[in-house]
Amino acid sequence: MMATKRKVAKKLEPRKRKAGAPPSVQVAENTDDVRRLLKLLRNIGKPIGVRMAALQSLGAAAFSVANFESVNADYIAALRDVSTDSHEQLRRRALGILMRNKDGFAQKKLLNGLKDPAKALLPPEKALQLLGNDVHAEAYAAARAIVKKPPNKEAKREALRLLAADARSAPLFEKVLRDKKELRENRQLAASALHSLNPEKLQQQALKILKDKKDYSDIKATSLTALEQFGDDAALGKDKVLMQSVTRFGAAKAPAKYKQTARRFLSKYGR
Amino acid sequence: MVIFGNATRAVSEDDFAGLVDSLAADPVGSAQLSDLLREEHPVYSGRGAATVVRMRGWILLALARAGLSDQALIFVLEELDTGIDAYLVAAAARALRSYSKPNESFAPFVARALNQVRYHDEPVSFESYGEYATSSSGTSAVSELLATLAWLGPNARAILPQLERWRVEPGLPRKLRLDLDRVLQAISATAGGTPSCCGGLPKGGNVSIRTSTARREFESIDSIVMQDQDGKLLKFVDFFRGSPSIVVFFYTRCDNPLKCSLTVAKLARVQALLDAQGLATRIRTAAITYDPEFDRPERLRVYGKDRAVRMDEDHRILRAIEGNDALRAHFQLGVNFVESLVNRHRIELYILDAAGRVAVSFERLHWDEDQVVIRAVETLKKEQGG
Numbered sequence: 001m002m003a004t005k006r007k008v009a010k011k012l013e014p015r016k017r018k019a020g021a022p023p024s025v026q027v028a029e030n031t032d033d034v035r036r037l038l039k040l041l042r043n044i045g046k047p048i049g050v051r052m053a054a055l056q057s058l059g060a061a062a063f064s065v066a067n068f069e070s071v072n073a074d075y076i077a078a079l080r081d082v083s084t085d086s087h088e089q090l091r092r093r094a095l096g097i098l099m100r101n102k103d104g105f106a107q108k109k110l111l112n113g114l115k116d117p118a119k120a121l122l123p124p125e126k127a128l129q130l131l132g133n134d135v136h137a138e139a140y141a142a143a144r145a146i147v148k149k150p151p152n153k154e155a156k157r158e159a160l161r162l163l164a165a166d167a168r169s170a171p172l173f174e175k176v177l178r179d180k181k182e183l184r185e186n187r188q189l190a191a192s193a194l195h196s197l198n199p200e201k202l203q204q205q206a207l208k209i210l211k212d213k214k215d216y217s218d219i220k221a222t223s224l225t226a227l228e229q230f231g232d233d234a235a236l237g238k239d240k241v242l243m244q245s246v247t248r249f250g251a252a253k254a255p256a257k258y259k260q261t262a263r264r265f266l267s268k269y270g271r
Numbered sequence: 272m273v274i275f276g277n278a279t280r281a282v283s284e285d286d287f288a289g290l291v292d293s294l295a296a297d298p299v300g301s302a303q304l305s306d307l308l309r310e311e312h313p314v315y316s317g318r319g320a321a322t323v324v325r326m327r328g329w330i331l332l333a334l335a336r337a338g339l340s341d342q343a344l345i346f347v348l349e350e351l352d353t354g355i356d357a358y359l360v361a362a363a364a365r366a367l368r369s370y371s372k373p374n375e376s377f378a379p380f381v382a383r384a385l386n387q388v389r390y391h392d393e394p395v396s397f398e399s400y401g402e403y404a405t406s407s408s409g410t411s412a413v414s415e416l417l418a419t420l421a422w423l424g425p426n427a428r429a430i431l432p433q434l435e436r437w438r439v440e441p442g443l444p445r446k447l448r449l450d451l452d453r454v455l456q457a458i459s460a461t462a463g464g465t466p467s468c469c470g471g472l473p474k475g476g477n478v479s480i481r482t483s484t485a486r487r488e489f490e491s492i493d494s495i496v497m498q499d500q501d502g503k504l505l506k507f508v509d510f511f512r513g514s515p516s517i518v519v520f521f522y523t524r525c526d527n528p529l530k531c532s533l534t535v536a537k538l539a540r541v542q543a544l545l546d547a548q549g550l551a552t553r554i555r556t557a558a559i560t561y562d563p564e565f566d567r568p569e570r571l572r573v574y575g576k577d578r579a580v581r582m583d584e585d586h587r588i589l590r591a592i593e594g595n596d597a598l599r600a601h602f603q604l605g606v607n608f609v610e611s612l613v614n615r616h617r618i619e620l621y622i623l624d625a626a627g628r629v630a631v632s633f634e635r636l637h638w639d640e641d642q643v644v645i646r647a648v649e650t651l652k653k654e655q656g657g
Contacts, residue, residue, distance in 0.1 A: 066442075069389060069390045069392065071444065073413075077406050077407040080404070102526070104324060105403035108401075136321070136524075136612065136613075136614060138318065138319025138322060139319075141610075
């Protein structure tokens, strides 16, 4: 029996590998293998590469091993344990798995980190991204604070992404969409969020953007698509200023795909 | 410490835990603990769903220490009936064991919870408020449910075949298999004995008949502006006056498949039953969202269509454009919010009379479609003086 155990344990240990290649841990075939992988994952004496490989194998085992539910509680406990590990990559992966399961422990840790950077287990942009897995997380206030005073541009982007599910953030997205100083990626994100949260407001802003001679081509193209696909055809067809603006946009120096968008729009209204 | 009114929002989680502990230690505190379990209690306002789970779990554990009262029993059964959070289910299972006597009517609730939670069991810690287990050496939701079944003993006889089937299936950890063996022994060893005769489900189960004295002022609700799944605007009075109606509440972002999604799917079944009796134009139905800011008409339409809900002049999916607070007050809805998003709600179905007043309500536990139709027909007959 002992010999069999040693044999299986050895099977789960990393194989000899070529220099530079990441360590690999064999795929778990049953719940006994899973338990051994869990031990490996928790073992801070093992090299981080081995523990990461164990975590990867556990992720696969959660789908492939029959009766995984019998070890699910052990799996959750181990993930919570290593989510505060000294190695950031391991924390990131463990918290990611937990947040996809809407785990309260992970959520609390991530929110605490956003409120108090000294307690942060992950950078704010990653924490926000993971919190976005659970619409019921209490993350909107923290996200708004980050939009107001972003520690970096990635954090602001992720905060906006998270707020795209918050009905009360529609006015914020209107502001971001109209702000020419804002990163264009964020403006595109704002257009998409507004379409979901308040499509009428997106239509209003899209009209203003198209009539604004100084706005950027990509933002105009997005606005044009929003109007073409979801706008009030009767009202748009009668808007002469809009048609002139779109004609001008189609004739201006702009990438071919934007000109094509303009042509398609004009042809829809017989121009 | 203030525990009622808006001041409760300012209570920190630690203070809340202290308050619950003091109520549990107080012989007359049990009623207040039950009151704290009402979803609409201001103490839950503005808190995230995970925080609400921690708070409610702590109350259930306090009830487990103080002894579960008849008044609080429905909250425990509700959690077992529709709960999907391992911590809350575990706490509810523990609380049920503190009820004065085991009863056979509890067994199906425990069995349902077991079926639901066993595929995503989690380690739980009851040591201190807000603590999460990082080791699986302690208890878990399944472990607590099995302990409750052992407590039920012969009263769980009705679910014995189900447990025996589960015993031979793979997927149960060794430790819990031993626990299950003890449960089977507890049920079978005394199988010749007599199960408890009294107590059990709260009187009336989940159904409450609201008499005229219990009816609230409803004039203010008439002017509430609502929008249906096709974007049509109408006032509350336009739809809910003139004939009786069946109303359920839901929201499209609910992540508990045993609540909103199932409720709306069951409403479709109610509609089919009404149609089969030729009552589809005499008894209206409506599903109203808790989340009107997010649940725009197109979302409502798709959500209803996906669940086979009939949508026409007499059957609509609605959101309140103006007066959502008046709507909450009129129905005394069991719901709370973090900003505009629901953080916790109960299952609730109402039968309104032809004046738009609540005549019958089905709350917390799963309702039976046939029962709802029977009650609605009774309401219709009353309106006709039958």
